[in-house]
Amino acid sequence: MDLRFTEEEIAFRDEVRSFFRKALPEAIRAKMVDGHHLSKDDIVAWQRILNEKGWAVPHWPVEYGGTGWGPMQQYIFQEEMQRTPAPMPLPFGVSMVGPVIYTFGSDAQKQRFLPRIANIDDWWCQGFSEPGAGSDLASLRTSARRDGDHYVVNGQKTWTTLAQYADWIFCLVRTDPHAEKRQQGISFLLIDMETPGITVRPIQTFDGGREVNEVFFDDVRVPAENLVGEENRGWDYAKFLLGNERVGIARVGVSKQRLQRIRELAGQVTQDDRPLIESPKFREKLASVEIELKALEMTQLRVVAADARRGNTGRPDPASSILKIKGSQIQQATTELLMDVVGPFALPYEEEPDEGSNEPPIGPDWAGPAAPTYFNWRKISIYGGSNEIQKNIIAKAILGL
Amino acid sequence: MDLRFTEEEIAFRDEVRSFFRKALPEAIRAKMVDGHHLSKDDIVAWQRILNEKGWAVPHWPVEYGGTGWGPMQQYIFQEEMQRTPAPMPLPFGVSMVGPVIYTFGSDAQKQRFLPRIANIDDWWCQGFSEPGAGSDLASLRTSARRDGDHYVVNGQKTWTTLAQYADWIFCLVRTDPHAEKRQQGISFLLIDMETPGITVRPIQTFDGGREVNEVFFDDVRVPAENLVGEENRGWDYAKFLLGNERVGIARVGVSKQRLQRIRELAGQVTQDDRPLIESPKFREKLASVEIELKALEMTQLRVVAADARRGNTGRPDPASSILKIKGSQIQQATTELLMDVVGPFALPYEEEPDEGSNEPPIGPDWAGPAAPTYFNWRKISIYGGSNEIQKNIIAKAILGL
Amino acid sequence: MDFDLSDEQRLLKDSVERLLADRYDFESRNGWLGGEPGWSRDMWARYAELGLLALPFASEYGGIDGGAVETMIVMEAFGRALVLEPYFPTVVLAGGLLRHAGSKDQKADLIPQIAEGGLLLAFAQAESQSRYDLFDVATTARKDGDGWIVDGHKTVVLHGDSADRLIVSARTGGGRRDRDGIGLFLVDAGAEGVSRRGYATQDGHRAADILFENVRVGPEAVVGNPEDGLPVIERAVDEAIAALCAEAVGNLAVIHEETVEYLKVRKQFGVPIGSFQALQHAAVDMYVDLEQARSMAMFATMMAGDPDAAARRQAVAAAKVQIGRSAKSVGQSGIQLHGGVGMTMEFKVGHYFKRATMIDATFGNVDHHLDVVAGGDSLVAA
């Protein structure tokens, strides 16, 4: 047992860190630091820089562009990206549909889609959730009826992140409405967003953001070749997809970077005529979150090491539910700390400035995103299986209750 | 709406306060202040002082010795007693079996028992809980078989507080094992603890205390005249009894007195070479508990006022569950604060000193009970319906879930 | 002790609630929010009609002699309806300064205008460096003949963009953080040298940053003692905080009700999600925190007029701590129990959460007020 990084791991970390520092455009980094929204161009630009370096899809098999790194290297890579802070590649292509395609897809699908995912030539979005389904995913109702060499899709998806930019959507659709169990009769379809009959309607979140959407399908004709794997086996692919989310789910690097930034900012505002960072109470609150984060980092490393030990089986360690629960709590705690820092400057609401806007912000320039982020990040304990669902999973899978 | 005490209420409070200060023997007060155990004699002595004053059973009907006070006066009376701090009369006689007897008992029972309860000539204990029943009280199994003009009781009760001193026990017993619903077929019996066949076995609690007991009944013959009310109606009387617990359940006065004491003690220990009470962190923790307590006090007054408004119907306000939950949390929080104050002097374990022992304590003389109280008071969120049960009640009765 | 409303108070409560129930549906509110001036002048006129704008003022100036309880009633109802109009800055906050420090002439001049809905006020107090310290004032007012010249920059002035007149705290002497030497000055929003930049706040209200450059006011503009205005400011702000606490209770009550209702109607796995015990208990925790907040709002209301300034501060600060903590726990749970839809603009819960959160950030957040309570005497001593 040696809980220090090895020399190789340190060398790898330094390599990754220095690349990220050099390669990330400063304008993007600045937005990341204070939690401003990224443009579509920002996201694409960074993904292509990674792809150029050969690091777009490190966790994929080498034959499809992966790096062959082990779990610890992948962990370090993600951690460093989060700490830079650089934008994390959108999961919908590289972490979700990509692995489904290279695992279950046809050769034609692999050739057609995988390189374009790595280079974000196609922007993918996810069509799983439906209104009324929520945590009960298997109750989905969007239908795909076979009609010759097409499927005809009707229904509605919701919570579709960044669908407004998407070229493609991967969907769970019901191909056999008469299946005995609800989980049967579901298929996994790839759908071109340009296909007639698709309507995207934004859902505005209460923080003022426009990240998520409803996607409506009205007699949308999808070529049968866009079916992944076998018909009515989609539930298995979905479980595979959802099980892949593991390393990095705790977003330890994100929280580290945020705490560091909060420390800086608390040095810039004064309370009782001295920097807030000198307030013992504030320091204690900060220390308490840092202790939780350090513990989570160690917990995460234990999970990563266990992965490495038994080989990356693709099965999630049930302990990864801890990472989700605690990781979300800590991320949310950082938004609360930032609210404490900005104090009265939480109030002004400013639309995300257009590029090139020159109206000065109200209050310090980093204060604007504090409240919207506090509001928006409430989602972290809801999406991807709410914390209540995570607790159900742990109770059953780990505690045997 | 006027949330201040009226002049009459203030006068009443002052009268009660000054009586308590004068009448309570200093030796008892000193034990109360630092949470040492009271002897049987202490408890009896105080009850008789109250009875002499006519304040032993203020909530009873005037004809049986009550004072005729309204809910607000009763609240003030309890609050002042807790703040003195004087021992609260043991509930088993005056708050539990007493009201059952004067409401459902025979005239003979009333005459025989009520005056002796008020003067604690009889020490009562409660025989409701059974091993294996817990929160599911109605699953009780202790049986009472009619045999001529006696009942023959067999079975076991548990968690019987201070049964080691008791002259009488009131029990729920199953008189009809074939009743359709479990709640039917239960009767309410008064049993002389001297009756042959009764064995009391102490349960030691993990803090080292000996408050509770198991009570075994082996062919115990109880005169039929000791049945309260009708046979097989005992569940109704039990519900009545349990519903009576309302005013004072939050023990706001107890927590106030403890916080005041903690404030004093924190002035006597030093940390970083100055009194702990000057530590901003400690003051904040104290302030946080005080804020919760002030809120609870107001909540309690709202419940009391609502009682007063609609007349004291004997039905508990479902909001009184809030008082139980929050009251227990705050009482427990005071034990945690005291642990912070005693610091390393939490460790020494000292048996409660015999009267007249002259061995000096380890550490400051008030430090000894800190840890045992911290441990022992975990019971507050368990007994009388655990906080989980209280939440179930609120969810159902108030929220309609 | 008496927790019952008087007949007049009951009448007030009923009429405010009826007005809002009739007129302040969510769609109307959204409409006003998106338009100019960001709230409803029509509703403002109705508040005037109902006497709400005259409520806390003395009858000799056309007021209704309402006290802290009456303000609590109105603010809680406004909190339940998420009212956007500038009642708080005009009637409660600036109104409080006027009531406590205004001259007879000032009252006789201004209160009738406020009462009839023709005059909006704002209190230009906060500055970029002052955070929550009322005594931290860099804006200056220097004597100029018989008048004064005001210079400085005020920030996040609540509803400062639509106010007709501003009450400005300015330093007439002493150092930036001295308790002495602060005065209050009535300044026309359109006066020469006043420039405003208005903006929305997170909760759909409005605020403004206001620059005062060489703004000349006459001697009649002084409100109260120009060398010792802080006690009046503190008193008015404490009353205002009590009012905000009541508004937050209105917010939180709706969050709780909406959430419990959602738990009843929303089904998952074939049953209402309110049948899941973990969610039931979370709803109960919300209820407990709501009721504790309500109790403390009442306590603040009771103590807001206490003649002992230290006891008043202590009580109001304690209430603000409780309100801030309950806003966090009730609001966060409200969103969480709604799940995804709780994150959307369409559902009410997020809007109420935003308002309650911004109330925490107004006139001192939890940390600020916990410092106050911790620094003072015991809150629960006899």
Next chain:
Amino acid sequence: MDFDLSDEQRLLKDSVERLLADRYDFESRNGWLGGEPGWSRDMWARYAELGLLALPFASEYGGIDGGAVETMIVMEAFGRALVLEPYFPTVVLAGGLLRHAGSKDQKADLIPQIAEGGLLLAFAQAESQSRYDLFDVATTARKDGDGWIVDGHKTVVLHGDSADRLIVSARTGGGRRDRDGIGLFLVDAGAEGVSRRGYATQDGHRAADILFENVRVGPEAVVGNPEDGLPVIERAVDEAIAALCAEAVGNLAVIHEETVEYLKVRKQFGVPIGSFQALQHAAVDMYVDLEQARSMAMFATMMAGDPDAAARRQAVAAAKVQIGRSAKSVGQSGIQLHGGVGMTMEFKVGHYFKRATMIDATFGNVDHHLDVVAGGDSLVAA
């Protein structure tokens, strides 16, 4: 980075656990607890046999060259069995002082005796005024010829009642709270002028108050630099805290397991109470807090030997905060989920809760260590 145990470590773990599983059942423990000296001399001999008493010492003195990980393994196992023997004071704490500051002669003399089970040590450090400050020392050691005379009163000396020799911190110069001028002295427990009052602690361990009156020791009694002993004390105590963290993890793991098991077997309303979602979620919260504690105990173990004293302090303090918080949450929930029976001596959970709680009160509680962490640099900076 490698979280796996080496083969030797695995063997150590297995053999300790097997010994305790075979011998340290709850009834035996209760027997020892109630007798004299309050723990088992037989078990002590077995620990010696197994090499546990030699574990952290250098092989040149008959030790086994074990490091912080080995100590963690033993202490966690001891925490799981709620071991009563004075391993912590003798081997970990006083042993650490010896290892870091003892002279060759002292080591050669004492370590073999410790290793074979013939010598018990205790560290007489705390005083009634010192609370958790290691540098707060009023006990004095003044030069007397070539020896020293020790005077003072030490309190809550862990297992000080059965120790054969005491290592005493005493002031050789400077003021009571100076960091300089503290020395360590080996004192025979039976020396003239030493009087002891032993007593039980809440968790069934033993401690003593010890009075030193004009106790004369020779020059060979000095451990390390008599004018600058504090760094050694801090180092040994940090290592000892890491060991206590591991023990507490053992405690909490058992509380969690016992509670989950109880939820499975205990029935109410006709079903196992573990089927109630609210109790399931509470058990999950316990699990999360346990695993976070385990992670921090590992972190402390890793950092306990760090040459950078500030980083070591920061890490160990952070771990102690997490352990203390987890002890509170896991312990309290463990009792609560057991209900009434959790309050009894018969059920294990209370005993484990007591030990974990006392670990929090030993060498600095949550508040103390949170101050340390808050006063230092970021714990999570790169």
